[in-house]
Amino acid sequence: MNTRIKSTFALLLLVCATVLNTFAAPKPFTLNGEIKGLPEGTKLKLVPGATHASEDPIAEATVKAGKFVLTGQLDGPRLFYVTIADAFGGYTLMLEPGKITLKGEASAVERGDSKGYEFKNMEVKGSKLQALYLQKKAPRAMLDSLHNANNIKHKEVSIRRGEAMQKKDTAAVAAITKSAEWQLLEADSKAFFAKVDTVFNKMIGDNKDTFWGPLIMLDLYSYFTDQQKPQYAQFTKAAKESHYGKILNEVLNPEGFKGKAAPLFDMKANNNAAADVASLVKGHKYVLVDFWASWCVPCRKSIPGLKTAYEELKDKGLQIVSISIDKKEADWQKAETEENLPWPSFLDNGKTSNAWKIRAIPAMFLLNDKGVVVGENMTLAQVKELMK
Incomplete structure (x- = not known):
């Protein structure tokens, strides 16, 4: 075998080894x-x-x-x-x-x-990695302890203010808010969240070269905004291309749906109503898809506004579809009954919210009569403007 053939053969072996390593069996x-x-x-x-x-x-x-x-x-x-x-x-x-x-x-x-x-x-x-995981997450445990200590420290004034708010006693709420006790609570809260930012940034920065960085970031934050993008930008190529690096990139930079056919609908309705796109848009000019949950306070607070918009725009072709991401059917049914929703309401089994890449709620999307997404993360004001 001459030198050129040997070199070619060696190169082929190297390529095969690389491919096998890339697609290594679980x-x-x-x-x-x-x-x-x-x-x-x-x-x-x-x-x-x-x-x-x-x-x-x-x-x-x-x-x-x-x-x-x-x-x-x-x-x-x-x-x-x-x-x-x-x-x-x-x-x-x-x-x-x-x-x-x-x-x-x-x-x-x-x-x-x-x-x-x-x-x-x-x-x-x-699992050696479990010990390493706990070690890397230790600063979070410290923050949890500090948070609990602050809650205990300010428990009494928090209860008093909460009770005053429930009674709608505005004078009492104002007096407590101006008190030295409440001012101390707010100062401690401000200092705590500043510490959270410092600790989180260090935890992530200390692990920017491996999969640990993206994993820790995904584990620390409940949801993401553009404010976290600089943290992702500091990661090395290896960290970004890791399993958790790819997940984090998708969470931070999700591909939008505007101009595309609506993703999957796989849900349960109390009245067994159809949940496919064609049935939902049939007879309507626009369909506002609202993701919510019984435990989501902003979601529940937005419902009166949705009802007002529905009454104003339903004769102009607007339909609203509510999709709950509650884990328990009983929680969804209870909230649905309490809110008395006048439009179709469904419970997601997890597949729909995944398909729509729901990371935080409330989240609203607008579909046209063809089932195409024409608006993402819309406000009611934007919907009303569009339907003028």
């Missing part, structure tokens, strides 16, 4: 769990975390004799939530291929009408 993992306090038959789910989307579990298990086993495949280190079916609470876990054990305790707790579990004394073996 590797198996086994998570053996033993959490005291979970009733026999409790169903557990392993759900991908830090994606800012509604995710289906990749594995499920049932507690038997106090133990459970979750198995699956991973193509790299991933963050997961071990959750309990039909209950709140769970544990955040950094998984990697191999055998991992999870031990701890769970105590039953209640929040209003909801039941859940509080996990404590958790111990993980077999």
Whole structure:
């Protein structure tokens, strides 16, 4: 074999090795769990975390004799939530291929009408990345402690002001707001949020060279605005091209829908009404799609304005469609009854909000009679202007 042929052959081997590495087969993992306090038959789910989307579990298990086993495949280190079916609470876990054990305790707790579990004394073996994850998230725990301390410190004045607001006692609210106690609360709050910015920026900046940076950023923030884009810009190419780097880029810079056909509608209605695009737009000039939830205060506050706009514009061809992202059907039905919505109302199963890339609510989109998106993140004023 001459030198040229040898060189060509070596190059082909290198290319093949690179391709095989790029498309490396996922590797198996086994998570053996033993959490005291979970009733026999409790169903557990392993759900991908830090994606800012509604995710289906990749594995499920049932507690038997106090133990459970979750198995699956991973193509790299991933963050997961071990959750309990039909209950709140769970544990955040950094998984990697191999055998991992999870031990701890769970105590039953209640929040209003909801039941859940509080996990404590958790111990993980077999995942070096879990220890690293906890180390990198430690500053967040410090902030949580400071926040709790501030809440305890200012609990009394907060309760007094809240009670005055409920009674609509404007004089009492004004007096409390001017008091030294309330001024101290506001000063502490301002200092706390300034500290949050400093700590978050350091946590993210210290990990700008690897997947940890984007992962931590996704894990820290509940939603994103343009203010977070400079934090993303500091990441290296490797960090941006990582699994979590790509997710973060999509969250920060989502591709818009304007001018495109409306994405998927896969929802449930109380009256079994059709949820496909054609049925929703039929007979209407425009359809305003409003994503909301029973727990979303701004969403609930916007409903009177939506009702007014609906009465003004329905004869001009406007239809409104409300889509709740509530996790529990009962919560949606209760809120729907309380609000007495005069237009079609649906409960999302997670697929619709994912397809529409919903990261925060309320979120409104306007469709024309062809089912094409003609407006994103619209205000009622913009809708009224368009329909003049």
